[in-house]
Each structure stands twice: as structure tokens, then as C-alpha cells.
Amino acid sequence: MSYIWLRKEMKSSLVANHVATYHGEAVAVAQIAGKGRVLLANVDFEPGERILLEYPLIEVVADDSIPAFQVLQRLEQDGQLEFSLIFYWAALSSLTQPEDKSSRIGRMVAAALVPPWRAVPKETQVQALELHTPELTGPSPSVLKILEALWGYAAEAPAALLVEQLLQVWIYNSFDLSEDGKEAGVIFLASAMMSHSCAPNAAWHLDENNSYILHARSPIEQEQEITISYLSPDELMLPSSLRRQLLESTKGFRCSCSRCLEPLDVARAFLCTCGAEALAHAEPGLQATSPVPWDTGFANCGVLTRGELPDGQWEELVCNSCGPRSDLARGLALEARLLPWARSFPDFSTLAKVRETAVSADLEVPSKLLFQAESLLGDRHWILDALRHAVATAEPQRAVELLSQRLEVHQEDYCMTLRARLHVSLGKALFSEGRFPAAEASYREAAELLALLFGDDHPEHLEAASLKQAAEQKQADVRKPDAKMPTPNRTAKKRR
Numbered sequence: 070m071s072y073i074w075l076r077k078e079m080k081s082s083l084v085a086n087h088v089a090t091y092h093g094e095a096v097a098v099a100q101i102a103g104k105g106r107v108l109l110a111n112v113d114f115e116p117g118e119r120i121l122l123e124y125p126l127i128e129v130v131a132d133d134s135i136p137a138f139q140v141l142q143r144l145e146q147d148g149q150l151e152f153s154l155i156f157y158w159a160a161l162s163s164l165t166q167p168e169d170k171s172s173r174i175g176r177m178v179a180a181a182l183v184p185p186w187r188a189v190p191k192e193t194q195v196q197a198l199e200l201h202t203p204e205l206t207g208p209s210p211s212v213l214k215i216l217e218a219l220w221g222y223a224a225e226a227p228a229a230l231l232v233e234q235l236l237q238v239w240i241y242n243s244f245d246l247s248e249d250g251k252e253a254g255v256i257f258l259a260s261a262m263m264s265h266s267c268a269p270n271a272a273w274h275l276d277e278n279n280s281y282i283l284h285a286r287s288p289i290e291q292e293q294e295i296t297i298s299y300l301s302p303d304e305l306m307l308p309s310s311l312r313r314q315l316l317e318s319t320k321g322f323r324c325s326c327s328r329c330l331e332p333l334d335v336a337r338a339f340l341c342t343c344g345a346e347a348l349a350h351a352e353p354g355l356q357a358t359s360p361v362p363w364d365t366g367f368a369n370c371g372v373l374t375r376g377e378l379p380d381g382q383w384e385e386l387v388c389n390s391c392g393p394r395s396d397l398a399r400g401l402a403l404e405a406r407l408l409p410w411a412r413s414f415p416d417f418s419t420l421a422k423v424r425e426t427a428v429s430a431d432l433e434v435p436s437k438l439l440f441q442a443e444s445l446l447g448d449r450h451w452i453l454d455a456l457r458h459a460v461a462t463a464e465p466q467r468a469v470e471l472l473s474q475r476l477e478v479h480q481e482d483y484c485m486t487l488r489a490r491l492h493v494s495l496g497k498a499l500f501s502e503g504r505f506p507a508a509e510a511s512y513r514e515a516a517e518l519l520a521l522l523f524g525d526d527h528p529e530h531l532e533a534a535s536l537k538q539a540a541e542q543k544q545a546d547v548r549k550p551d552a553k554m555p556t557p558n559r560t561a562k563k564r565r
């Protein structure tokens with residue numbers, strides 16, 4: 070991979086200078102063809118090692134006591150806003166402070182028809198404007214409506230473009246801080262340089278001061294790119310085509326990470342008739358060479374047509390043992406049938422952003438679906454995994470068995486957060502069955518993974534550690550002879 074290093078002496082990049090000055094011992098900004106600016110490691114990092122801590126550049130919180138915010142609320146109610154209101158509020162809050170009289174645009178907040186609101190110093194705004202946005206052709210209708218509502222027709226084009234650019238900066242670079250139904254967001258400089266990967270090598274979280282903390286989740290070598298996931302741990306389980314569609318529709322780019330470039334998709338694993346695992350191609354339909362007989366003979370499926378397959382095409386699966394197979398249509402048919410169920414599953418609710426979610430009214434019982442899925446889908450199939458999750462929640466007596474199966478599947482690196490959370494759930498299921506040593510072991514695994522991902526002061530780690538302690542305590546209580554009760558030995562003595 071060839072990089073162009075953006076060093077401190079290159080005055081073209083304020084962000085690169087900032088990173089070199091404040092985080093230069095750990096990271097540097099570089100440029101990669103097709104991705105733009107990226108963050109590279111300046112030294113080697115061990116798993117669990119902290120890479121950086123960064124203070125927020127701008128933080129915003131929804132506040133309906135402010136008249137300018139109320140104007141946005143009215144526009145939202147009238148259906149005039151294209152994106153979530155908090156992005157527009159963040160753009161307005163990234164204008165310069167009313168007292169900044171240095172430019173015409175700098176006086177915008179002071180000139181509004183409503184009282185001035187909290188804005189930022191000019192220097193902060195200039196830094197924010199260096200963050201990634203798609204190419205802008207002009208202000209959007211929503212921004213023009215806002216300008217009209219806040220400034221009247223006097224608002225001029227350069228101001229509209231500035232607001233549009235700030236809006237895009239927030240859409241493409243911000244982190245969600247919403248809590249208890251109150252929307253909020255934050256942007257950073259160094260952290261905004263990081264690319265997404267579906268197999269990320271770093272994990273981030275925000276601490277109680279909203280500082281950005283980044284840890285290595287796998288070994289990272291000097292000059293290697295540092296990547297995080299823009300998707301949630303559950304979304305990382307989706308097949309390549311859906312992950313890519315999600316990133317395209319929400320973040321506006323086609324992912325070129327190592328996992329998305331894999332030709333076969335482990336999240337779409339099927340059972341070949343030989344008993345081995347058969348994987349689908351990551352780009353469905355591309356490998357098709359001739360049509361297959363569509364009569365699947367599968368109950369309730371009838372005759373499968375091209376249009377009924379998940380991506381409207383027929384596919385060939387590649388078996389680990391016998392190679393390309395174009396006769397495994399029963400598995401594909403079941404996948405197509407289960408898709409509406411999976412899309413309606415709460416963990417994957419963001420899929421609604423990708424395409425209209427067709428949720429059938431007569432959603433079937435997950436335990437029945439699970440039975441069918443296990444006969445045709447491979448353990449690594451995302452829908453089989455989601456079914457095991459659903460059944461483990463609905464039927465606590467099966468939780469230990471199903472969570473253990475899920476954990477076995479998720480032994481790979483990119484699933485680390487999910488794996489840690491699965492260990493917590495398994496610990497709870499074992500604890501409720503009175504299996505305290507096993508529960509303790511599961512909580513210990515969770516605590517270790519969470520410390521590695523987020524540090525040992527993170528609330529999720531502390532919770533797992535305290536659950537582990539509770540399981541330990543229970544074990545000790547079980548082992549401790551109760552002073553009031555006669556032990557078998559004492560009873561035996563008395564009898565003699």
C-alpha cells in the first residue's frame with residue numbers, strides 16, 4: 070500500500086498538523102488512494118493498549134428552550150428537514166460566535182431573527198470545515214428553508230453553502246451522544262481521520278467527559294492503518310452485500326475493507342449435501358453460469374424463481390469439500406423465506422435504511438424456524454445466528470445451549486464486542502441454572518475482553534467484573550458448611 074504522509078510541515082492540512090502536534094507519538098495522518106485521509110500507527114501497539122485520548126472539538130445537545138432550536142422543530146414537524154434535526158442544530162451551533170465580527174458570515178448568529186445561540190470560535194470552525202464531506206454542489210432545500218426561517222430572505226448564498234458544509238461535516242464525522250431520549254453529538258479531529266473496517270483493529274468509546282478513547286483490539290504494527298467500525302457489533306454480523314448497502318446508504322461510501330473484498334461470504338454459510346460448509350459469493354449472482362432447476366421440493370417454497378432469491382438472481386455456492394455447487398437451492402430458498410423475519414429482528418433494525426422492510430404479518434415462531442434453519446444453513450449464517458439469539462431470549466431453558474453455540478461461531482476477531490457480550494449473557498444463563506463455576510468462567514472471559522476493548526475503568530468491564538465476583542461469592546457460599554446445619558460427618562458421629 071502506498072501512502073502520502075501528511076506531516077506537520079505540510080501546511081495544507083490543519084488536521085494533520087493538529088494530529089502531529091497532539092498525538093504525533095502515537096499516530097499520523099496519511100493519504101490513501103480511494104479512501105482519502107487515514108490514520109496510521111507511528112509505533113507498534115499490543116492488543117488492549119491505549120492508542121489515543123482526544124478531547125471533543127465541538128459538542129452539541131438538543132435544547133428546546135432555545136428559540137433557534139424551536140424554529141428547527143417547527144420545520145421538522147412540517148416535513149422540511151431531510152436529515153435528523155440534531156445534524157441541523159449541530160451545523161447552526163458550528164457557526165461562529167456573535168461577537169466574531171471579522172466577516173459578514175461571522176455575524177450570522179448575531180443577525181438572526183431570534184436571539185443568538187451558543188456558537189464556536191472561528192478557529193474551531195475552520196478546523197471543523199477541514200473534515201470530510203462529499204463534494205457539494207449547492208445548498209440543499211432543507212438548508213435554504215432554515216436560512217429563510219432564521220434570517221428571512223436577506224440570507225445570502227455563501228452563508229447557505231457554509232451551513233450546508235457544516236451540516237455535511239456533522240453527518241459524515243460525528244459520533245452520537247444521545248442519552249435518555251435527548252439527542253446530542255460530538256466531533257473530533259484525529260478520530261475523524263479513521264476509516265471504517267468490517268474487521269477493525271481498534272475499538273473506541275467515549276468516557277464520562279465525552280473524550281474519545283481508542284484501544285488496539287489486535288496487534289497493530291508501525292505504519293499500519295488504524296481502523297474502527299462505523300457499524301454496530303450486530304451490524305458487523307450482516308453479509309457483505311448488506312453491510313456495504315448499509316454503509317452506502319448511511320455514510321455514502323462503498324466499503325473497500327479486507328472483509329468486503331473477500332470473494333466468499335462467511336455470513337452466508339449453507340450446509341452442502343456432503344455435510345461440509347458451502348459459502349455464497351460476496352457479490353451474489355456474479356458467478357452464475359447457467360440456470361438451475363428451480364423446483365426445490367421444499368415444503369412451503371414451491372417453485373423458486375429468479376426473482377424470489379434474496380438479490381433477485383440465482384447463485385452458486387462454494388462447498389469447502391466439493392467446490393462450486395449450483396444445486397443447493399433449498400438452502401437459498403429457506404434463506405429467502407427467512408429474510409423478512411431477519412430484517413424485522415430488532416438487532417438489525419437499521420436495515421430499514423437499506424430497503425423497504427417487508428415484514429410479513431404472520432411472523433413465524435423462531436423456534437420452529439430454528440429447527441428448519443439448522444437443517445439447511447451453516448452455523449456461521451447470520452440468520453441462523455439471529456434465530457439462536459431470538460430463541461435463547463424467548464426460551465431461557467435453552468439459553469445455555471444456544472449461547473454456547475453462538476460463542477463457538479463468533480471466535481473470530483471482528484466479533485470481539487459481540488463475543489464479550491455473549492459471554493455476559495451466557496454467564497447469566499449459567500448463573501440462573503446454579504452453575505456458578507461455569508458462570509464465573511464466562512464472566513471472566515467477558516471482563517478480560519471488555520478490558521482489552523475499552524480499558525479496565527469502562528462501565529461494561531466493571532459490570533462484568535462485578536458479576537464475576539458475585540458468581541465467585543456464590544461458589545464460596547455453596548462450598549462453605551453452614552454453621553447451623555449439621556454436616557453429614559457430625560450427623561454420622563451423633564448416630565454412632
Ligand SMILES: C[S@@+](CC[C@H](N)C(=O)[O-])C[C@H]1O[C@@H](n2cnc3c(N)ncnc32)[C@H](O)[C@@H]1O
Pocket residue numbers: 103104105106107200201241242261262263264265266320321322323324325326
Ligand atoms: C470519517 S471520514 C474518514 C476520513 C476521510 N478518509 C478523510 O479524508 O477525511 C469517512 C470517509 O472516509 C472514506 N472511508 C472510510 N472508510 C472507508 C472504507 N472502508 N472504504 C472506502 N472508503 C472509506 C469514505 O469516503 C467516508 O465517507
